[in-house]
Amino acid sequence: xxxxxxxxxxxxxxxxxxxxxxxxxxxxxxxxxxxxxxxxxxxxxxxxxxxxxxxxxxxxxxxxxxxxxxxxxxxxxxxxxxxxxxxxxxxxxxxxxxxxxxxxxxxxxxxxxxxxxxxxxxxxxxxxxxxxxxxxxxxxxxxxxxxxxxxxxxxxxxxxxxxxxxxxxxxxxxxxxxxxxxxxxxxxxxxxxxxxxxxxxxxxxx
Amino acid sequence: xxxxxxxxxxxxxxxxxxxxxxxxxxxxxxxxxxxxxxxxxxxxxxxxxxxxxxxxxxxxxxxxxxxxxxxxxxxxxxxxxxxxxxxxxxxxxxxxxxxxxxxxxxxxxxxxxxxxxxxxxxxxxxxxxxxxxxxxxxxxxxxxxxxxxxxxxxxxxxxxxxxxxxxxxxxxxxxxxxxxxxxxxxxxxxxxxxxxxxxxxxxxxxxxxxxxxxxxxxxxxxxxxxxxxxxxxxxxxxxxxxxxxxxxxxxxxxxxxxxxxxxxxxxxxxxxxxxxxxxxxxxxxxxxxxxxxxxxxxxxxxxxxxxxxxxxxxxxxxxxxxxxxxxxxxxxxxxxxxxxxxxxxxxxxxxxxxxxxxxxxxxxxxxxxxxxxxxxxxxxxxxxxxxxxxxxxxxxxxxxxxxxxxxxxxxxxxxxxxxxxxxx
Numbered sequence: 001x002x003x004x005x006x007x008x009x010x011x012x013x014x015x016x017x018x019x020x021x022x023x024x025x026x027x028x029x030x031x032x033x034x035x036x037x038x039x040x041x042x043x044x045x046x047x048x049x050x051x052x053x054x055x056x057x058x059x060x061x062x063x064x065x066x067x068x069x070x071x072x073x074x075x076x077x078x079x080x081x082x083x084x085x086x087x088x089x090x091x092x093x094x095x096x097x098x099x100x101x102x103x104x105x106x107x108x109x110x111x112x113x114x115x116x117x118x119x120x121x122x123x124x125x126x127x128x129x130x131x132x133x134x135x136x137x138x139x140x141x142x143x144x145x146x147x148x149x150x151x152x153x154x155x156x157x158x159x160x161x162x163x164x165x166x167x168x169x170x171x172x173x174x175x176x177x178x179x180x181x182x183x184x185x186x187x188x189x190x191x192x193x194x195x196x197x198x199x200x201x202x203x204x205x206x
Numbered sequence: 207x208x209x210x211x212x213x214x215x216x217x218x219x220x221x222x223x224x225x226x227x228x229x230x231x232x233x234x235x236x237x238x239x240x241x242x243x244x245x246x247x248x249x250x251x252x253x254x255x256x257x258x259x260x261x262x263x264x265x266x267x268x269x270x271x272x273x274x275x276x277x278x279x280x281x282x283x284x285x286x287x288x289x290x291x292x293x294x295x296x297x298x299x300x301x302x303x304x305x306x307x308x309x310x311x312x313x314x315x316x317x318x319x320x321x322x323x324x325x326x327x328x329x330x331x332x333x334x335x336x337x338x339x340x341x342x343x344x345x346x347x348x349x350x351x352x353x354x355x356x357x358x359x360x361x362x363x364x365x366x367x368x369x370x371x372x373x374x375x376x377x378x379x380x381x382x383x384x385x386x387x388x389x390x391x392x393x394x395x396x397x398x399x400x401x402x403x404x405x406x407x408x409x410x411x412x413x414x415x416x417x418x419x420x421x422x423x424x425x426x427x428x429x430x431x432x433x434x435x436x437x438x439x440x441x442x443x444x445x446x447x448x449x450x451x452x453x454x455x456x457x458x459x460x461x462x463x464x465x466x467x468x469x470x471x472x473x474x475x476x477x478x479x480x481x482x483x484x485x486x487x488x489x490x491x492x493x494x495x496x497x498x499x500x501x502x503x504x505x506x507x508x509x510x511x512x513x514x515x516x517x518x519x520x521x522x523x524x525x526x527x528x529x530x531x532x533x534x535x536x537x538x539x540x541x542x543x544x545x546x547x548x549x550x551x552x553x554x555x556x557x558x559x560x561x562x563x564x565x566x567x568x569x570x571x572x573x574x575x576x577x578x579x580x581x582x583x584x585x586x587x588x589x590x591x592x593x594x595x596x597x598x599x600x601x602x603x604x605x606x607x608x609x610x611x612x613x614x615x616x617x618x619x620x621x622x623x624x625x626x627x628x629x630x
Contacts, residue, residue, distance in 0.1 A: 020212060046349070047498065048563075048564050055272075074476060075476060075492070076479060077566065077573055077592070078564075078575050078577060078590070078592040080577055080590040080592070082579060082588045082590075083588075093577065095564055095566075095575065095577070097492075097498075098499070102498075104498065104564055104566070106564060110421065121527060125478075125479060126476055126477045126478055126600070127478040127479025127480070127600050128479070128480075129600060130479075130596060130597060130599070130600055131479075131597075138313075144223060147258060147259045147260045148256075148259070148261065148283045149257075149258055150257045150258050150261060151306075152305055152306060153305060153306040153309040153629060153630070154306060154309070155306070157258070162311060162314060162582035163314055169315075186310055
């Protein structure tokens with residue numbers, strides 16, 4: 001099993017992908033035309049078109065995607081967060097559906113890891129609320145302007161963000177636990193020093 | 207005055223310290239809450255100030271209002287879940303779903319599992335549609351790895367997935383009645399469910415958590431015995447469904463309690479992210495099998511069924527119609543079933559090239575999707591699952607205000623949520 005633990009490629013290499021000739025070519029051209037002012041990076045897959053934007057502009061871009069009659073991405077299929085590691089950034093990924101185009105549209109919004117703030121999109125799709133609560137709960141991304149940003153799975157007094165990549169599972173202990181982890185993000189552990197102290201002092205007495 | 211013994215709280219050391227200081231100074235222990243919640247601890251209010259605007263709205267009580275906890279241990283919550291209902295008399299003023307009682311961190315576990323073992327983790331997600339849970343990751347991983355399942359494997363996948371849909375929707379008919387006080391339909395529904403589950407066990411080896419899909423195929427081939435059992439089941443399946451239909455569809459009490467109850471318009475449902483049969487019952491013809499055909503659904507003949515009512519009764523009728531549609535699809539799949547292998551050549555531990563893939567399937571509860579990122583390692587770098595019943599629950603606070611608390615469960619059952627999927 002030693003092979004399983006071989007070093008992973010740096011997160012920067014993620015997303016390097018050939019630009020395939022997809023059936024969604026018309027959508028790519030349309031996107032490049034409509035969002036010329038943003039100069040987004042557009043990639044295609046066999047059934048997915050991908051747009052990368054700056055996190056701050058998510059509401060503006062999604063509103064234009066939804067309300068443009070030729071784009072008509074009226075349904076938010078998914079909203080999720082990705083952590084690219086302690087030295088990298090977060091990404092909030094929206095998947096949209098339109099009945100006019102034969103492809104899913106993936107909007108990847110980049111978020112700074114040191115200051116993970118993003119405008120909420122609950123004004124566009126009310127149902128994004130639970131997704132944003134989950135992203136806050138699991139990754140610690142704060143959605144400004146949300147009416148209901150509280151933890152959804154973990155208890156309200158929980159203080160870590162379990163899906164961050166520097167939150168290690170107990171059986172990952174071999175991978176240098178909590179090395180360089182911010183106190184806020186540290187997995188909750190019992191402080192055992194008290195017990196160790198008590199045990200050693202009672203030994204000394206006897 | 208006796209000093210209070212407190213167990214040190216590792217999460218909030220300051221509370222313990224404050225208690226010690228207060229005891230030393232001879233003061234009474236500090237009240238556990240402050241501000242707006244003082245004095246309300248006994249009725250289940252959180253012992254802390256409200257964190258958000260919405261929480262303040264739900265948990266601030268006007269004259270004559272009170273909070274009722276439905277759950278977490280309640281027969282009608284379809285798992286372990288709490289609905290905090292603010293009521294005035296018997297009328298619901300507001301509802302706050304409290305989740306997380308069943309949270310197992312499946313996404314995180316999957317990120318630490320190999321691509322093949324992910325299938326075992328997603329099974330207990332939405333445990334009434336385990337086949338669908340496995341279908342989406344299988345498609346996503348095949349996209350990542352660049353392998354295609356053989357045609358026979360795709361047909362067997364579609365077959366088991368539709369079988370799963372039949373028993374899931376069948377159970378919904380039963381639970382819908384059960385949550386409104388009718389005990390008989392659930393018994394018939396479980397007869398149907400047991401038949402299907404035995405059938406699925408004969409192909410996958412498991413009755414509930416099937417672990418049947420593999421990257422690049424399925425675990426076992428369907429043999430002659432399976433098809434002969436399928437034929438026997440097919441001959442009798444409509445009988446149990448129709449027994450339930452006869453009890454419910456024209457039942458005056460059932461109609462009286464469901465028609466006009468929990469009406470969700472198409473645009474509301476879309477904004478809330480409600481998908482699947484519940485969305486189609488509001489008149490929106492969105493079905494992933496048609497919208498983005500995956501597997502072999504582009505080769506099958508079927509129409510997207512919709513109803514226009516948008517109420518509990520329409521959502522019930524939608525399920526009944528979709529059971530019959532699924533049986534129709536099963537007939538087509540069996541007719542067209544090709545011969546050949548059921549598993550592509552794939553190593554046990556796969557390492558897809560760095561990349562990302564999105565795959566969505568139409569689960570009995572709606573759009574179930576997986577977003578997987580590979581970094582070239584043996585396990586997914588990020589594994590995200592979108593569970594439809596998690597999103598659908600947001601409709602509850604929209605639909606219930608002004609309704610009787612007894613109808614809360616009828617409306618919730620009409621969305622057919624499964625807490626294993628909601629809490630992940």
